[in-house]
Amino acid sequence: MLRRFGLVTAATLLLGTAAFADPIAGNWRTEAGATAQIASCGGSFCITLKTGKHAGKSIGKFKAAGEGNYTGSITDPANDKTYSGKGALSGATLKMSGCVLGGLICRSQTWTKL
Numbered sequence: 065m066l067r068r069f070g071l072v073t074a075a076t077l078l079l080g081t082a083a084f085a086d087p088i089a090g091n092w093r094t095e096a097g098a099t100a101q102i103a104s105c106g107g108s109f110c111i112t113l114k115t116g117k118h119a120g121k122s123i124g125k126f127k128a129a130g131e132g133n134y135t136g137s138i139t140d141p142a143n144d145k146t147y148s149g150k151g152a153l154s155g156a157t158l159k160m161s162g163c164v165l166g167g168l169i170c171r172s173q174t175w176t177k178l
Contacts, residue, residue, distance in 0.1 A: 124138040
């Protein structure tokens with residue numbers, strides 16, 4: 065009886081962990097064709113380029129803002145400038161944008177989940 069309870073508890077924990085994985089986590093194809101990895105890091109999500117000209121570079125950190133939206137900062141790997149960033153998740157696409165001047169000037173990209 066105790067063994068069965070232990071197995072059920074272990075299975076519940078494993079399934080529960082998978083159910084709580086955030087949909088933004090994983091590998092994404094950027095518009096430039098590079099692969100960006102988004103992974104949980106201390107209550108936030110860190111973005112690191114895995115392939116391409118700037119492979120290995122950390123380019124952002126976001127927090128969940130609810131309903132598939134994320135806010136934080138994003139860095140342009142070409143010039144190392146960091147901008148106020150946001151992301152909007154819709155199915156297998158992630159619209160990323162970085163803004164300056166309080167959101168007056170923004171640039172965005174759409175990434176696809178790999």
